[in-house]
Amino acid sequence: MENLTQENKNIRINIEDLNVYYGQKKALNAINMEIKENEITAFIGPSGCGKSTLLKCLNRMNDLVPDFNMSGKITLDGEDINKKYNINDLRKKVGMVFQKPNPFEMSIYDNIAFGPRVTGIKNKDELDKIVEESLKAASIWNDVKDNLKKSALALSGGQQQRLCIARAIAVKPEVLLMDEPTSALDPISTEAIERLCEELKEKYTIVIVTHNMQQAKRIADKTAFFYIGELVEFGETHDIFKNPKEKATHRYVKGKFG
Amino acid sequence: MSKSVILRSLVYLATGLTFFSLIGIVLYVLIGGIPYLSPELFSWNYNSENVSLMPSLVNTFLTVILSLVISVPIGILAAVFLIEYADLGVAAKSKIVRCFVSVIRIAADTLAGIPSIVYGLFGMLIFVTFFHWGYSLLAGGLTMAIMTLPVIQRTTEEALISVPMNYREGAFALGAGKLRTVTHVVLPTAIPGILSGVILAIGRVVGETAALIFTAGTVAQIPTSVFDSSRTLSVHMYNLSVEGLHTHEAMATGVVLLIVVVIINWLSELVANKIRPVK
Numbered sequence: 001m002e003n004l005t006q007e008n009k010n011i012r013i014n015i016e017d018l019n020v021y022y023g024q025k026k027a028l029n030a031i032n033m034e035i036k037e038n039e040i041t042a043f044i045g046p047s048g049c050g051k052s053t054l055l056k057c058l059n060r061m062n063d064l065v066p067d068f069n070m071s072g073k074i075t076l077d078g079e080d081i082n083k084k085y086n087i088n089d090l091r092k093k094v095g096m097v098f099q100k101p102n103p104f105e106m107s108i109y110d111n112i113a114f115g116p117r118v119t120g121i122k123n124k125d126e127l128d129k130i131v132e133e134s135l136k137a138a139s140i141w142n143d144v145k146d147n148l149k150k151s152a153l154a155l156s157g158g159q160q161q162r163l164c165i166a167r168a169i170a171v172k173p174e175v176l177l178m179d180e181p182t183s184a185l186d187p188i189s190t191e192a193i194e195r196l197c198e199e200l201k202e203k204y205t206i207v208i209v210t211h212n213m214q215q216a217k218r219i220a221d222k223t224a225f226f227y228i229g230e231l232v233e234f235g236e237t238h239d240i241f242k243n244p245k246e247k248a249t250h251r252y253v254k255g256k257f258g
Numbered sequence: 259m260s261k262s263v264i265l266r267s268l269v270y271l272a273t274g275l276t277f278f279s280l281i282g283i284v285l286y287v288l289i290g291g292i293p294y295l296s297p298e299l300f301s302w303n304y305n306s307e308n309v310s311l312m313p314s315l316v317n318t319f320l321t322v323i324l325s326l327v328i329s330v331p332i333g334i335l336a337a338v339f340l341i342e343y344a345d346l347g348v349a350a351k352s353k354i355v356r357c358f359v360s361v362i363r364i365a366a367d368t369l370a371g372i373p374s375i376v377y378g379l380f381g382m383l384i385f386v387t388f389f390h391w392g393y394s395l396l397a398g399g400l401t402m403a404i405m406t407l408p409v410i411q412r413t414t415e416e417a418l419i420s421v422p423m424n425y426r427e428g429a430f431a432l433g434a435g436k437l438r439t440v441t442h443v444v445l446p447t448a449i450p451g452i453l454s455g456v457i458l459a460i461g462r463v464v465g466e467t468a469a470l471i472f473t474a475g476t477v478a479q480i481p482t483s484v485f486d487s488s489r490t491l492s493v494h495m496y497n498l499s500v501e502g503l504h505t506h507e508a509m510a511t512g513v514v515l516l517i518v519v520v521i522i523n524w525l526s527e528l529v530a531n532k533i534r535p536v537k
């Protein structure tokens with residue numbers, strides 16, 4: 001029964017024959033994959049293999065790169081993200097947390113309220129409620145509830161990252177993309193964020209890039225292994241780490257290279 | 259002597275020189291000027307007896323305000339276009355835009371390097387003569403606006419460049435459009451830098467003489483309209499000195515000028531702290 005519901009999870013994101021170029025350089029080659037809702041999907045692979053590139057395709061962050069080009073199709077709920085969606089609406093649905101915490105030079109409150117204000121919410125009570133909910137969801141409410149007017153830059157790195165997660169959540173996205181969200185953090189903050197991811201997956205679809213194999217093992221339902229622009233292997237995290245089909249995957253997860 | 263000792267003494271020497279020349283100038287002006295600060299110097303109407311600096315003081319403020327009202331918005335908008343739209347926007351892909359942008363940059367850099375007397379002559383030919391405005395507050399203010407435009411624009415550009423890229427990415431990732439990202443995230447972060455440009459521009463206007471003599475003229479009266487000639491403090495000081503009859507009063511005017519500059523810097527600092535998001 002358990003297995004059946006697993007399989008019945010909806011496909012949120014579908015990537016078909018995706019090729020990505022930066023100028024002449026091919027960064028991703030013929031990627032095909034499906035990302036399901038209420039799951040954590042991890043991207044692993046050696047540096048420069050294209051994990052961030054793929055992630056940034058999903059919310060069209062790459063559109064900012066002048067010589068970026070792609071072919072193929074990415075759909076969110078069956079609709080082509082490059083055609084059917086207005087770019088800003090897409091990004092409201094597909095939130096992103098960056099490798100380096102990037103709170104704005106504003107108060108904690110204004111950081112969180114930034115996204116909702118973009119969507120047109122002006123009502124003070126409504127904003128207060130969203131700020132509180134988001135900070136609670138990112139388990140940082142207790143750290144900051146008395147200092148909402150304080151600058152977000154005064155927080156520690158781990159707190160800043162959780163603030164950024166709260167900021168992303170405040171827009172009520174459906175998909176959350178995280179690019180090595182814990183790589184700059186200490187073990188305690190890392191653990192807090194991992195626990196957070198597991199809570200959040202009940203409501204969101206989560207894609208996380210990580211260099212930390214243990215992290216992928218701990219929290220990911222599915223894992224995708226990339227190598228020099230190719231998706232080498234994609235499947236249940238358990239299988240990827242215990243019974244990888246490809247030699248390269250095997251060597252990477254065993255720590256032989258990368 | 260080791261290398262670090264030499265280096266260290268050079269650094270101390272440079273610091274000392276900077277410090278003592280500043281102190282030297284300030285003391286010289288204060289000692290020479292303060293004894294001659296008399297009430298007559300501040301009477302509302304100038305005549306050759308009291309050589310009042312009051313009209314010039316008022317004119318200085320008027321000129322500064324008039325020129326900044328024009329150069330600050332245009333300079334900031336130009337910088338925003340150049341950095342946020344031309345360099346970082348989709349427009350960056352277009353050859354024509356890039357060409358256009360480099361022409362603007364060369365023009366701005368050239369403008370910034372032109373001696374002020376050239377602005378004065380330009381202002382005189384265009385505003386005073388061609389537009390028939392005569393020597394006037396308006397001609398002076400516009401000339402100062404043109405002169406300070408590249409200062410504002412370049413410092414704003416620097417300030418925008420120093421806003422981390424990931425602030426913009428963060429805002430875009432939340433679904434904010436370009437305009438909102440610029441007005442709500444980038445510009446507020448850049449305010450301290452922009453303000454330093456504004457202070458620099460104010461300093462230029464307050465200290466200007468040559469360009470203003472040719473455009474705003476030297477009438478030491480508070481203007482009743484923008485078409486009246488208006489002498490600023492620096493021009494006033496210059497006039498008193500060249501006439502040679504009121505060098506002491508020129509010194510006293512210098513004291514006032516110094517105080518004005520200090521107050522402006524202090525005010526700008528205050529404003530910067532007020533509008534800066536949060537520290």
Ligand SMILES: Nc1ncnc2c1ncn2[C@@H]1O[C@H](COP(=O)(O)OP(=O)(O)OP(=O)(O)O)[C@@H](O)[C@H]1O
Pocket residue numbers: 022025027045046047048049050051052053054065
């Ligand atoms: N903006 C860009 N312009 C040009 N090339 C880029 C750009 N971004 C990435 N690349 C190239 O694309 C390839 C994939 O980069 P990407 O950042 O996706 O790797 P990654 O797997 O995320 O690596 P890491 O683990 O180090 O973050 C790299 O070879 C990189 O040099």
Ligand SMILES: [Mg+2]
Pocket residue numbers: 051052053179209
């Ligand atoms: Mg990366």
